[in-house]
Amino acid sequence: MTNAGTPRVALERFLDRWLPQIVVSPLFAASLVFVYAFIAWTIYISFTKSGVMPNYTLVGLAQYERVWSTPRWYVALQNLFVFTGLFIAGCMIIGVLLAILLDQRIRLEGAIRTIYLYPMALSFIVTGTAWKWILNPTLGIEKLVQGWGFRDFSFDWLVDPQMAIYTVVIAGVWQSSGYVMALFLAGLRSVDDEIIRAAAIDGAGPVRTYATIILPMIRPVFLSSIIILAHLAIKSFDLVVALTGGGPGYATDMPATFMYAFAFQRSELGTAAASAVMMLMTVMAIMVPYLYSEIRGSAK
Amino acid sequence: MAGVKLDRVWKKFGQNEVIKGIDLEIAPGEFVVLVGPSGCGKSTLLNLIAGLETLTSGDIRIGEQQVNDVPPKDRNIAMVFQSYALYPTKSVHRNITFGMETRHIGHQEQEQAVSEVTQLLHIEQLLERKPGQLSGGQRQRVAMGRALVRKPDVFLFDEPLSNLDAKLRIEMRTEIKKLHQRLGKTTIYVTHDQVEAMTLASRIAVMDNGHIRQFGSPDDIYENPVDLFVAGFMGSPSMNIVRGRVLKNGSCGIEVTDGEGAIVFPLPEALAGKVAERTGQEIVLGLRPEIITHRGAHAPGSNVFAFERAIDVIEPTGPDTMLVFTLGGSEAIGRIRPGEAVAVDQPYRFQVNMDKAKLFDPASGIRL
Amino acid sequence: MSQAQSGIVRRQGPRQIALRILLFAVLGLFCLYYLIPLAVMISTSLKSLDEIRTGSLISLPHEISLDAWSKAWSSACVGVRCTGLEPYMWNSFLMVVPAVLISTFLGAINGYALTKWRFPGANVIFALMLFGAFIPFQIVLLPMARTLGYFGLAGSVYGLVFVHTVYGLAFTTLFFRNFFVSVSDGIVQAAKIDGAGFFPIFFKLMLPMALPTIVVSVIWQFTQIWNDFLFGIAFTVGDSNPVTVALNNIVATSTGVKEYNVDMAAAIIAGLPTLLVYVLAGSYFVRGLSAGAVKG
Ligand SMILES: Nc1ncnc2c1ncn2[C@@H]1O[C@H](COP(=O)(O)OP(=O)(O)O)[C@@H](O)[C@H]1O
Ligand SMILES: [Mg+2]
Numbered sequence A: 001m002t003n004a005g006t007p008r009v010a011l012e013r014f015l016d017r018w019l020p021q022i023v024v025s026p027l028f029a030a031s032l033v034f035v036y037a038f039i040a041w042t043i044y045i046s047f048t049k050s051g052v053m054p055n056y057t058l059v060g061l062a063q064y065e066r067v068w069s070t071p072r073w074y075v076a077l078q079n080l081f082v083f084t085g086l087f088i089a090g091c092m093i094i095g096v097l098l099a100i101l102l103d104q105r106i107r108l109e110g111a112i113r114t115i116y117l118y119p120m121a122l123s124f125i126v127t128g129t130a131w132k133w134i135l136n137p138t139l140g141i142e143k144l145v146q147g148w149g150f151r152d153f154s155f156d157w158l159v160d161p162q163m164a165i166y167t168v169v170i171a172g173v174w175q176s177s178g179y180v181m182a183l184f185l186a187g188l189r190s191v192d193d194e195i196i197r198a199a200a201i202d203g204a205g206p207v208r209t210y211a212t213i214i215l216p217m218i219r220p221v222f223l224s225s226i227i228i229l230a231h232l233a234i235k236s237f238d239l240v241v242a243l244t245g246g247g248p249g250y251a252t253d254m255p256a257t258f259m260y261a262f263a264f265q266r267s268e269l270g271t272a273a274a275s276a277v278m279m280l281m282t283v284m285a286i287m288v289p290y291l292y293s294e295i296r297g298s299a300k
Numbered sequence B: 001m002a003g004v005k006l007d008r009v010w011k012k013f014g015q016n017e018v019i020k021g022i023d024l025e026i027a028p029g030e031f032v033v034l035v036g037p038s039g040c041g042k043s044t045l046l047n048l049i050a051g052l053e054t055l056t057s058g059d060i061r062i063g064e065q066q067v068n069d070v071p072p073k074d075r076n077i078a079m080v081f082q083s084y085a086l087y088p089t090k091s092v093h094r095n096i097t098f099g100m101e102t103r104h105i106g107h108q109e110q111e112q113a114v115s116e117v118t119q120l121l122h123i124e125q126l127l128e129r130k131p132g133q134l135s136g137g138q139r140q141r142v143a144m145g146r147a148l149v150r151k152p153d154v155f156l157f158d159e160p161l162s163n164l165d166a167k168l169r170i171e172m173r174t175e176i177k178k179l180h181q182r183l184g185k186t187t188i189y190v191t192h193d194q195v196e197a198m199t200l201a202s203r204i205a206v207m208d209n210g211h212i213r214q215f216g217s218p219d220d221i222y223e224n225p226v227d228l229f230v231a232g233f234m235g236s237p238s239m240n241i242v243r244g245r246v247l248k249n250g251s252c253g254i255e256v257t258d259g260e261g262a263i264v265f266p267l268p269e270a271l272a273g274k275v276a277e278r279t280g281q282e283i284v285l286g287l288r289p290e291i292i293t294h295r296g297a298h299a300p301g302s303n304v305f306a307f308e309r310a311i312d313v314i315e316p317t318g319p320d321t322m323l324v325f326t327l328g329g330s331e332a333i334g335r336i337r338p339g340e341a342v343a344v345d346q347p348y349r350f351q352v353n354m355d356k357a358k359l360f361d362p363a364s365g366i367r368l
Numbered sequence C: 001m002s003q004a005q006s007g008i009v010r011r012q013g014p015r016q017i018a019l020r021i022l023l024f025a026v027l028g029l030f031c032l033y034y035l036i037p038l039a040v041m042i043s044t045s046l047k048s049l050d051e052i053r054t055g056s057l058i059s060l061p062h063e064i065s066l067d068a069w070s071k072a073w074s075s076a077c078v079g080v081r082c083t084g085l086e087p088y089m090w091n092s093f094l095m096v097v098p099a100v101l102i103s104t105f106l107g108a109i110n111g112y113a114l115t116k117w118r119f120p121g122a123n124v125i126f127a128l129m130l131f132g133a134f135i136p137f138q139i140v141l142l143p144m145a146r147t148l149g150y151f152g153l154a155g156s157v158y159g160l161v162f163v164h165t166v167y168g169l170a171f172t173t174l175f176f177r178n179f180f181v182s183v184s185d186g187i188v189q190a191a192k193i194d195g196a197g198f199f200p201i202f203f204k205l206m207l208p209m210a211l212p213t214i215v216v217s218v219i220w221q222f223t224q225i226w227n228d229f230l231f232g233i234a235f236t237v238g239d240s241n242p243v244t245v246a247l248n249n250i251v252a253t254s255t256g257v258k259e260y261n262v263d264m265a266a267a268i269i270a271g272l273p274t275l276l277v278y279v280l281a282g283s284y285f286v287r288g289l290s291a292g293a294v295k296g
Helices: A002-046 A062-068 A071-102 A109-121 A124-134 A141-147 A164-189 A193-201 A206-217 A219-235 A238-243 A255-265 A269-299 B042-050 B092-102 B107-121 B136-148 B166-183 B194-200 B218-223 B228-233 B269-278 C002-007 C014-045 C049-054 C067-074 C086-116 C122-133 C138-150 C157-182 C185-193 C198-209 C211-227 C230-235 C243-252 C260-280 C282-293
Strands: B004-013 B016-026 B031-035 B057-062 B077-080 B154-158 B186-191 B203-208 B211-216 B240-249 B251-258 B261-266 B282-287 B304-316 B321-327 B330-336 B347-353 B358-360
Touching: A002 A269, A002 C086, A002 C122, A002 C138, A002 C157, A002 C198, A062 A269, A071 A109, A071 A164, A071 A219, A071 A255, A071 C014, A109 A164, A109 C014, A109 C260, A109 C282, A124 A164, A124 A238, A124 C014, A124 C211, A124 C243, A124 C260, A164 A219, A164 A238, A164 C014, A164 C282, A193 A206, A193 B042, A193 B077, A206 A219, A219 A255, A219 A269, A238 A255, A238 C243, A255 A269, A255 C138, A255 C230, A269 C138, B004 B042, B016 B042, B016 B211, B031 B042, B031 B194, B042 B057, B042 B077, B042 B154, B042 B186, B077 B136, B092 B107, B092 B136, B107 B136, B136 B166, B166 B194, B186 B194, B194 B218, B203 B218, B203 B228, B211 B218, B211 B228, B228 B240, B228 B282, B228 B358, B240 B330, B251 B269, B251 B282, B251 B321, B261 B304, B269 B358, B321 B347, C014 C067, C014 C260, C049 C260, C067 C260, C086 C122, C086 C157, C086 C198, C086 C211, C086 C243, C086 C260, C122 C157, C138 C157, C138 C230, C157 C211, C157 C230, C185 C198, C198 C211, C211 C243, C211 C260, C211 C282, C230 C243, C243 C260, C260 C282
Parallel strands: B031 B186, B031 B203, B077 B154, B154 B186
Antiparallel strands: B004 B016, B004 B057, B203 B211, B240 B251, B240 B282, B251 B261, B282 B358, B304 B321, B304 B347, B321 B330
C-alpha cells in the first residue's frame, strides 16, 4: 500500500502544484508560436528578397523601398486616411446622436435599438453585396431618383475612381454606427441619476446637461469608440473586396487589400510582408498607448 | 421665506403606488425630517417637492405658489443628494457656480457668493480640485456649498450623511443644525436614521409605505407615538413590545405570562381608564428600555413596579449597560447604569416606571 | 439610468410637443436608414430580372418569385462550379461549430486557471495572449499559409477550424478572465479546503456559474467566425470555401447576365444565421460587443 502509494501521492502533489501551469502552457505556447513567432517570421521575410517562395537572404530595406515606390501603395494610404477619418466621424456623429435621442425614455426603445444594431451582426461581405446593388450606377439609387423626375441625376460613385472610396465609407458607416450608438447608450445609462437631477435643479436644460455634464463624464467611451473604429478601419478588407473589389483599377485599394494582392495574387512575399509589418506598426501605434492607459486605469 | 404645503399628493410608477395621498404643511423656517424605513417613499416625496418627479395627483405649494407644473429650477429650492451628485469633470469652484452660470449671474456676484459659502463651510482651499480628489466629508461640504449659494426658499436634503463614517456623521449633523439656526431657511430632510431625525428636527414626519403615520415634534413622536409602528421605529434600542392580558381584581393590571411565570404590571390611574372596557382581553404593553432600570433610578413619586427576570445577555455600551431578558415570550431590554452587580443567567430585580408605559390595541396597533 | 430625466418636471408647451415630434421623426428616419437596405435586398431577391430592370430599387415585387432563392441555394455558379450556396453553408457550419466550441472551452479553462490559480507570471501571460486580439491578421497570413501547407491542412475546413480556434482564443480568454475575476476567490478556497482539485472545481463549480459568459462567448465567436472572410479566402480553395467567400464569388462572377436577384438571395442566405442569433439572443450579442469594446 505505502509502496504503491508513494509515487502516486508524489504525482498528485506534483499535479496539485503544477496543473494550472500545465493547462495554460500549451495555450500560451500556441500564442507564442502563432502570434509572436509568426510576426517575427513576417518581419524577417520583409527584410529578405523573397518572391514567389520565401528566400532567407537578407536584403535590408529593399522591400520597404519597393513598397514606398509603388504608386498603388500611396493610393492605399490615401484611401486609408480618407476612409478612416470619414468612417470614424460618420459613426461617431450618428452613434452619439442616436444614443442621446434614445436616452429620452422612448416607449419603443428596445425595438428601435434592435433595428439600429442589426447590421453589426452581418458580415461585411453581405453588407458590401447589398450596397453594391443599392449604389449600382444604372439600376440603383440613380434610377430611383431619376424615376422621381430628376432626369439629370447621376450617381456613379461606385465606378468613379475619384469617388469610389466614399461608397466604402457609406456602407461602413451604415454597418458600424449602431455599434457606437450601443456603446454610448450604455455610457449614458451609467451616469448617476442624481447628477442629472442636480443639473436640473441648477437650471441646466437638456442640451446644456448633455454637453457640459453627461458627455464629458463619459469621455472614456469616446476614446474607446474611436480606437475600436480606427482598428476596424485599418483592418478593413472584406468590405472593400465585396463592394468595389479594390477598383475601379486599384482606386479603392487599402493597405489590407494591397497586402493580400501582393501575397496571394502577385506572389511577392517580401513586399507583402513589408506592407503587413507597416500595418502592424500602425495598429500598435494606436493600441499600445490605449491599452497601457486602460490597464493602468483599471489597476488603480 | 416660504412654507411648503402638500395636499393629497399621490405618486404612481406604472401600477406601483409609492406615495398614497399625503397631506403635509410645513411652516416657513421649519426643519422637518421625513423618516421611515428604506423604500417607504421618502426620496420620492422629496423629489416630488423638488420637481424631479411629476405628480400623479394632488397639489404642492411652495410659499403662495402652486408648483405642480413648475420645473425644478424655478421652484427656488436647493437640494443635497445622498451621493452628493457633484459634477465629476468640473472643479469644486465650477460645481458651486454652475447654477449661477445657467442663470447668467454676473461674474462679480458669483465670486462674492462663492467666497461667502466657502468661508462658511471651510472649503476655501479645495476650490481648484476635482470631486474625485476630495474625501467623503469634503464632498459633502461641497455639495452643501452648491446648495447654499442658491440662497433658496427651501433646502431639501436626501440622506446627505448616510455615506459618511459615524464620527463625521455626527460632526456634520451638528453643522447642519447650526446652519439652519443661523440661516433660518425652511428645510426638509430625509433620513432613515431616527437618531438623526430626533436631533435635527423641529418636527418629524414618520413615513411608512407611502403614508405619513405621524407628524409632530420629536418629543411628541417619542413620548406619544400614535401606533406600534412609530413606537417601534423611533428610539434605540427600540421599545419593548410585550403581549399581555388585562386583569381587574381591585386595581387594574396587565398580566404577562411566560416560562418563568406570570407578572402582573399594575396600571396607574391614567392608563387604567383606557382599558376599563377590555378586562380579560389581549393587549400590547410598550415599555421603553430606559424605563426598565435599576433600583432608585426613577423620580420619587412615580408609579414604580419591581419584577425579577433572569438575564440572558449583558451588553455594556459605556454610559449604560443593556440587559437582555425574556418577557412574555419575546426578548426585552432593560437599561441600567454600569457597575450594577449583574451576571448572566442570574435573576435581576428591575424597576419599571409604569407612568411611562404605553398601551396598544393588538389588532390595529393604535395606541390607546 | 439617465432615463429618470424625463421624470423631471418640464415646462409644457407647443415647443415641447414640437421637440418630441422631431425626436420621433429623427428616430424613425434612422430606422428607415438601417432597414431600407435589408428591405431592398429582400424585395430584389423576390423579383424577376425583368422586373428589376423595369422597376425601381424600392418598388415592391409585382409577382413574388422564389426562383432566385432556389437558384442561390442550389445552382448559382460560384466561380466555375454551379452548385449554389448549399455546400458552402455546410462548410461554414462544419467550420464554425467546432471552432466555437473548442475556443470557448479553452478560453474558459484558460481564464479560470489565470484568475483562480494565480501563479507567478499569470498576468504577464494574459497580457501577452491578449495582444493576439489586436494584431491585424495580415501579419500572420503568410506564415500561417505555409504552416497549414506543411501540415497538409491548406485548402481544408479543418485548417480554418484550427486558425479560428487559435486566434479566437485571445477573445474567449478575455471574456472568461473578466468573468472569473469578478467571482469571489472564497468560493474556490472553500472548494480547495473541501479537497476538490483543479478540474473538479472547474467543471462542477465554475463552468455552471459562467453560463452567461459561455453564451456571450459562443455568440461572439459564432458571429466572428461565420462572418470571417480574410482567413477563408486566404486559406481555402474552391469547394472548401466558407459561405462568405462563396457569396463574394457569386457576386463577382463576371460571366453571363448579372443576376441581382440571385446575388441578393445569396447575401440574405449567408447573413441569415448570424441575423437569427442576433434576433434570438440580442442582449448577449450586445454584451459581447461591449466586452469587445475593451479590446476592439
Ligand atoms: N423611477 C422609479 N420607477 C419605479 N419605481 C420607483 C422609482 N423610484 C422609486 N421607485 C419605487 O418607489 C419606492 C420608494 O422608493 P424611494 O422613494 O426611493 O424610497 P426611500 O427613499 O424611502 O428609500 C421603492 O419601492 C422604489 O422601488
Ligand atoms: Mg431614498
